[in-house]
Amino acid sequence: MAKLIKKRSKKAGLPPGTLVHIGEKRAGEIKITLIDYDEVNFQEREIKMVEECFPFREKPTITWINVEGVHRVEVVGRLGHCFGLHPLVLEDILNTDQRPKMEIYGDYIYIVLKMLYGGINHPIEGEQVSLILGSNFVVSFQEGKEGDVFNPLRERIRSGKGLIRKMGSDHLAYSLIDTIVDNYFLILENLGEKIEILEEELMVHPTTETLQEIQRFKNEMIFLRRVVWPLREVVSGLGRKESSLIKETTEIYLRDVYDHTIQVMDTIEVYREMLSGMLDIYLSSVSNRLNSVMKVLTIIATIFMPLTFIAGIYGMNFKYMPELEWRWGYPAVWLIVVIIGILMLIYFKRKKWL
């Protein structure tokens, strides 16, 4: 549950715009990398001092500054100051418990979304990514927990393949969002496989662990939906042309991301319904097993109780019990016992209990 709710309360009572880092405590430095390019030029370097970024603000080339780690409040603060960000934006960048959203400010757009991690054997985890899209720059802030999914994009910029070097900063921002959303499909496929395995397990041999697994996946779905649902609005908002920062050529690409987002939502809903169905099957399989346990008990009891009664009768010590003296009394009892047993078995066969 830790991932659903973060300790946001430490901000209660502080004035708005106060920069406080909310999220997992982390030590270590922040890593800042800068990529600057246009159709012909390209440079990439790691930044030690925030101030190195400042000249790029005015250059006409496209600059992508990637910040890994937002736990060093003053670094983020200086960067924000340089790019003229509103204090509330800085506050939101530092608060890693944001809902995906998009806000248009005069000369930049602020976008928050969630990058997802989670291999076959790990629970899904999210990391907040904030994007500042300006006319000729994009600043991206990550929490820096586990690296990122942007390497193929970096490679594409380096190599100059595809359109990216020919397009503006809005295309760069689009590419970042697209990369993050594409990664969701990977996460969903992994989940899908695990759910499929669970489904088979459910059919063959359901245990209490199966139930807990189903419940855990349902919680994962709640988490995912919470991450993806508002993203839809973000992407459709970007495509709605409310800011001149998004050029028309990019809109068609945003429509594509929008489709993907819908598809991700769709898949999440399908998984949710499947998990509900699996819960139903689990519950009824528990009832079914109870049924079969009780049948065994009933069959045994129904056969042996009358027989034991008969044996009890002839164990009585009455003085005058003529059967006891009979030559064939004992075999006769065995005969009765066998006949009763067989009749009972036929009866249960008829009732389809056997």
Add this chain to the structure above:
Amino acid sequence: MAKLIKKRSKKAGLPPGTLVHIGEKRAGEIKITLIDYDEVNFQEREIKMVEECFPFREKPTITWINVEGVHRVEVVGRLGHCFGLHPLVLEDILNTDQRPKMEIYGDYIYIVLKMLYGGINHPIEGEQVSLILGSNFVVSFQEGKEGDVFNPLRERIRSGKGLIRKMGSDHLAYSLIDTIVDNYFLILENLGEKIEILEEELMVHPTTETLQEIQRFKNEMIFLRRVVWPLREVVSGLGRKESSLIKETTEIYLRDVYDHTIQVMDTIEVYREMLSGMLDIYLSSVSNRLNSVMKVLTIIATIFMPLTFIAGIYGMNFKYMPELEWRWGYPAVWLIVVIIGILMLIYFKRKKWL
């Protein structure tokens, strides 16, 4: 579940517009057929080289190019290039995991929908159909898994019966969509019959398999709803006159398809509710059977436990037990046993357990 989620992740990280086939691996050639007609002329031929299609682009006659199989990326690419399709459209054609959608580009409309297959004894399967509607041509792309449902339409064009030869390319696109949607009714009828059989089975003799069948049908419904729900928007979008490619005469026909789509949705919802009801009945029939099992056990135990106790009493070896000496002791015990048994039976009769 395979049909719900496809391996889309192999695209993660690639630049947008990269042509990658997503879907079932298939070998073999792509089959391209071309039908060209106007009110008087008609020709139909199979295309070996994509380039044979190109002249038809400029001809005023209506041209329908049908591509079966989209796994040969370069063939689709060349066709797309010829008809001036946007790279993102080509990407979507190749990605057979699309949601039904409609996108209006300057001089063509791109439509995606799902053709459905599935006989009485097979699960329902979908195949993606992409349509490119231009002013005088329609290009249709199928996955080519199992043939298609367009033969009656082809026959109608060949014979020149009905309106189709007199109308434009928008009517041809409409006819393709209409044919696909009409086929949904067939699929639903088959499903309906199977659900009806299942319902009877449920009343007569519900087993764990019945439950699994119900669940399987519920999953089929999730799949169907996913296919049909967005179709509604597609068809209503086409009818909304946003593109000059759709003429006014065609709108009334699109309204008709729209009605059919609603009807299909409706039917799916009805089936879903029926299946939920069947699940309820199944669960309560399991409880009922448990009840009847327990009643048998309780009746047997309640009758024979007191009797066995009585037999046990007179099996004790006390020296001074006056009853044991009585002449009629043994018959008296039998009398008591029979009386107790009858009283119990009357009691259970009263309680309506028998």
Add this chain to the structure above:
Amino acid sequence: MAKLIKKRSKKAGLPPGTLVHIGEKRAGEIKITLIDYDEVNFQEREIKMVEECFPFREKPTITWINVEGVHRVEVVGRLGHCFGLHPLVLEDILNTDQRPKMEIYGDYIYIVLKMLYGGINHPIEGEQVSLILGSNFVVSFQEGKEGDVFNPLRERIRSGKGLIRKMGSDHLAYSLIDTIVDNYFLILENLGEKIEILEEELMVHPTTETLQEIQRFKNEMIFLRRVVWPLREVVSGLGRKESSLIKETTEIYLRDVYDHTIQVMDTIEVYREMLSGMLDIYLSSVSNRLNSVMKVLTIIATIFMPLTFIAGIYGMNFKYMPELEWRWGYPAVWLIVVIIGILMLIYFKRKKWL
């Protein structure tokens, strides 16, 4: 279920506008009656040849042509041709599996709704009624399965009572719709009474049949909702003044029908919720009975098992068992047995199991 889904598939592949009858196979003739009236004149006759209707198209008087039976495709076709109906409208009239809808064509409005039948002891059945409202005529098509509910309306026209003879064709169409909707209340009252009886049965002595009845009524509700829900849009659409065929004086009457439709919907929802509640009660009554069965078993077993054990102890054949020699051993055992029995009963009384 037959009534939920009809064999629509036989149309798959046919060109749009092809006239095919979809619905129950029926033999026999179609019965056509014609009523022609204005404030002073009135005539009513049965039509043998469709062509007899044609002159009335031009007459300024209001003409109501009622067609019972739509299985004779060519008769409907000729009528449609005379009144200038679009082929898709004719197709819809013949297809008795339509959803209620309303379509405005240039000089006529096409309305589809469902007439309902079903006495106290029959399941509810629907029959499709199509209305063509022109400036001075109304043509109504019924399936003709069981007569219709229009007789009081006919009587009103004949007698000239009320407003109807003074108003136009739109008022006649309104009156037909109103009659059909009013009839829904009758159906609902019958259903309501049956549900009430079922509820009492459920309290007194619930059986598996009760459950199946509840489920059957739930299915009836699904059917009814499917019939009534789209009707709301039809009626509100008519009242929205989109066609000059509906005069302003009629709007206030349509608002009244609209209110009735809402009321019918409301009632259906109430019944649905009540049936859900009844299902809950049924399920918990099954659990309760299981509980009471188990209590009987447990009480019997808990009392007699210790007693039988005691009897068993003194049935042992050890040489040295001092109790067996005691003078009061046997009565002592009986005393112990009675005391244990009484203590058990007190214990169960305390636990409120008795």
Add this chain to the structure above:
Amino acid sequence: MAKLIKKRSKKAGLPPGTLVHIGEKRAGEIKITLIDYDEVNFQEREIKMVEECFPFREKPTITWINVEGVHRVEVVGRLGHCFGLHPLVLEDILNTDQRPKMEIYGDYIYIVLKMLYGGINHPIEGEQVSLILGSNFVVSFQEGKEGDVFNPLRERIRSGKGLIRKMGSDHLAYSLIDTIVDNYFLILENLGEKIEILEEELMVHPTTETLQEIQRFKNEMIFLRRVVWPLREVVSGLGRKESSLIKETTEIYLRDVYDHTIQVMDTIEVYREMLSGMLDIYLSSVSNRLNSVMKVLTIIATIFMPLTFIAGIYGMNFKYMPELEWRWGYPAVWLIVVIIGILMLIYFKRKKWL
């Protein structure tokens, strides 16, 4: 259920506007009272002949005519004629099975709502109140089953306290609606207390009656929601300034009533959710009791079955059973019995069954 559905069917087939009383059959006279006031003058009298009301129509003072009982069709008819009401309005006044609604006619507004009754120990019952709001009069029709809730309002008018004598007829209509809605809070508080009692009962000692009570309250909620939900639209419709009969000063008051309606709805929803929760608790308490019953049975059986078996062994009559001859055989058996018993108890203690 009687209160949910009334015998509306007797109207089926009658022409619209036919005056038929639908509701509980009642005998006796209709009671009509008239209050006429402006800022200085005030008169109040009981009306014997409907015609006495007519002069007040033209007087500039505000006139409130209250009609208790709508079962005398001709009286309502004459009143309606005098105030120029549309036949459909009269029909609706007489039909006590209306949904709350508001209809604007040229020079008057027709409002229907439900007055609620129901003490601590009675089920909630509704009575239809129809209001006709004209420029200088309000006519209110009640069913007259149990008196009304308007007495405090009458007193306020008589005494001239508050604003009411200074405001127009729209304020009077508002005051009537406000009084009715305020009364809902009283009803809800009573219900709330009863639900609270039920909740406690559920925790302490749930019985089948508890379940039936929960279900009964759920049905009450269905009834209440049906009454209140459409009221929201009525009040917001009145406040939307669509008629000049509602002055601007009254709008702020209507907003207040609107808030109250929302609050009532809210409370009903809260109760519904609480009742659902109680149902869950009930069902699981039934399961829990079954569990504890079964534990008792299992403990008893598990302890005494092995013991009885041991006693049975030494009750066998084999000639060569060395234990039977042992001096300490019998005490040894008792020792074994006690040890087994104690071990079993420890085992059940460990399993937390005791």
Add this chain to the structure above:
Amino acid sequence: MAKLIKKRSKKAGLPPGTLVHIGEKRAGEIKITLIDYDEVNFQEREIKMVEECFPFREKPTITWINVEGVHRVEVVGRLGHCFGLHPLVLEDILNTDQRPKMEIYGDYIYIVLKMLYGGINHPIEGEQVSLILGSNFVVSFQEGKEGDVFNPLRERIRSGKGLIRKMGSDHLAYSLIDTIVDNYFLILENLGEKIEILEEELMVHPTTETLQEIQRFKNEMIFLRRVVWPLREVVSGLGRKESSLIKETTEIYLRDVYDHTIQVMDTIEVYREMLSGMLDIYLSSVSNRLNSVMKVLTIIATIFMPLTFIAGIYGMNFKYMPELEWRWGYPAVWLIVVIIGILMLIYFKRKKWL
């Protein structure tokens, strides 16, 4: 439940605008504090006589009057009179059972919201806060049950840190709302921790108390949702620029509060779904325990019933029972008993019951 519904009924029948305190009865004085500031000046004092506030109405500085306790009707009345509040507003301030809402009056805005309390070990409780926002003043009314959460804000004003002293009264109102909403996160975190503890408890050892706790938290969520849901509309309403009292600089801050409100709603929904999931787990764990109880019973019965029967057979007193004379009869019986026991255990092992 007390907190869900308050005794509002005592107002039924009173004229609108009558000042009646609705809420918990409280004795003692009302505490009024006044803070008056602009960028340079600052004063803070406690008010004894309401009249002391009046001069500040006209001063250009920003004045914040905080009233703790609304149970002294006449004090609130005099304050309201001074600031020209509408009687309905005063009525709403005194009625502590309001739903959060916002109403724009000519020269002031009236806002109602709920401050929440509740430590780790107390249920959540709400206290109504009413804000009157004028052009240069804010009057806040609290119920004064437990102090408030405004102290950090007061400190900020005193110290002059942050923007607050430079901004207008709208920023002050925003700060109050923001403080209240920030506090919700604290409440939710506490709740979240408690739910987490409950979830663990559920896995380890679920009891009836666990169920009641789950139900209690569900009710808390109903309460919270009721408080937060309408708040969304309040905040978005304030940001919609409908009044000139809200300056443009404040809108960006309101957007921030709006985001927080959405986040709170989101979290509540997540908790609700988790609690539903926990209920499912609880119910199935009850079934599972029943299953395991029944297995123990069945295993014991299935093993010992046949054995007891065998012992019973050789306890019979027939004269001619050859086995009884055998030298190895007794050991043979023991052998058979052990073999049967072992076979049964193997059988249950196979069935995975052990």
